[in-house]
Amino acid sequence: NWKITSFIEEKTKAIKEIVGDEHVLLALSGGVDSSVAAVLINNAIGKQLTCMFVDTGLLRKDEGKKVLEYYKEHFNLNIVFVDAKDRFLNKLKGIDEPEAKRKIIGHEFIEVFNEEIRKLKGQEGAKFLAQGTIYPDVIESQSIKGPSHTIKSHHNVGGLPEDLKFELLEPLKELFKDEVRKVGHELGLPDTIINRHPFPGPGLGIRVIGEVTPEKVRILQEADDIFINALMEEGLYGKVDQAFVTLLPVKTVGVMGDQRTYEYVAAIRSVNTIDFMTATWSKLPYEFLGDVANKIINNVNGINRIVYDISSKPAATIEWE
Numbered sequence: 001n002w003k004i005t006s007f008i009e010e011k012t013k014a015i016k017e018i019v020g021d022e023h024v025l026l027a028l029s030g031g032v033d034s035s036v037a038a039v040l041i042n043n044a045i046g047k048q049l050t051c052m053f054v055d056t057g058l059l060r061k062d063e064g065k066k067v068l069e070y071y072k073e074h075f076n077l078n079i080v081f082v083d084a085k086d087r088f089l090n091k092l093k094g095i096d097e098p099e100a101k102r103k104i105i106g107h108e109f110i111e112v113f114n115e116e117i118r119k120l121k122g123q124e125g126a127k128f129l130a131q132g133t134i135y136p137d138v139i140e141s142q143s144i145k146g147p148s149h150t151i152k153s154h155h156n157v158g159g160l161p162e163d164l165k166f167e168l169l170e171p172l173k174e175l176f177k178d179e180v181r182k183v184g185h186e187l188g189l190p191d192t193i194i195n196r197h198p199f200p201g202p203g204l205g206i207r208v209i210g211e212v213t214p215e216k217v218r219i220l221q222e223a224d225d226i227f228i229n230a231l232m233e234e235g236l237y238g239k240v241d242q243a244f245v246t247l248l249p250v251k252t253v254g255v256m257g258d259q260r261t262y263e264y265v266a267a268i269r270s271v272n273t274i275d276f277m278t279a280t281w282s283k284l285p286y287e288f289l290g291d292v293a294n295k296i297i298n299n300v301n302g303i304n305r306i307v308y309d310i311s312s313k314p315a316a317t318i319e320w321e
């Protein structure tokens with residue numbers, strides 16, 4: 001595709017020119033946009049780019065480890081890994097209201113990010129902050145006019161303090177998602193990253209309904225991993241647009257052998273959508289759903305019941321919180 005190859009050539013040249021021999025920082029989330037931006041910039045300026053990956057403790061199972069190993073091995077990316085698990089989980093103690101959790105997570109992310117970039121900036125004097133902003137993000141941030149227009153507050157990196165002045169580097173700003181994917185493909189990113197379902201900024205913090213505890217996060221990570229792997233194994237992952245497990249703050253009675261159990265209920269959610277503004281629940285095969293439910297219940301300590309969410313958006317939202 002000549003359009004994509006010439007986009008890459010032009011951007012690579014432009015990045016080199018703009019950056020010169022300065023340094024660039026980028027917050028890598030593991031999602032498509034920041035990954036493509038990282039690899040594109042890395043191709044242009046190599047070691048002048050430092051990527052920062054924050055493990056909030058609210059990521060999918062082993063996500064932090066996987067991201068780190070993968071990018072180091074395949075793209076020789078210079079990644080600083082920040083383990084902030086305890087910070088986030090401590091701040092979330094006793095908080096059960098969804099918007100309060102979002103605010104805390106968003107705020108803590110900015111704190112951690114600022115602290116870390118301050119350290120890095122001291123070392124490297126980075127002049128640029130790179131972001132994987134894409135065209136729809138630009139439009140969205142222009143059209144949000146106030147609380148009445150935001151159904152849920154979406155958090156992205158922002159609000160940098162005065163002393164942390166950066167010039168922004170946003171090489172994907174003109175692209176739509178499908179174009180970002182094509183660029184990523186051309187740059188040699190694997191399908192597992194390119195075709196990844198979106199993952200909310202607050203992560204599992206809004207998929208553990210109610211108060212978030214380390215134990216609940218662990219239970220949810222295990223269950224979600226089983227569901228996502230099963231979708232992939234059955235070739236269903238690419239046929240749905242977002243799939244995940246949500247852990248409910250409800251315990252129900254079950255039976256295991258001749259023992260009565262009293263454990264959590266988890267909900268499986270899978271949706272098909274074009275723009276995430278409206279969505280329908282995925283008509284996954286009954287057999288498949290049954291197998292996933294069994295696998296979760298048999299393997300995850302703490303869950304003894306699974307339900308499948310058959311609500312559409314609207315009136316439900318995709319996430320439960």
Ligand code: XMP
Nearest residue numbers: 152153154155198200201202276317318319
């Ligand atoms: P809802 O639940 O509003 O979700 O139907 C629509 C899409 O947005 C994602 N989502 C978020 N993404 N910060 C994010 O970065 C958030 O606070 C947030 N809340 C929802 C959700 O995963 C879905 O893809």
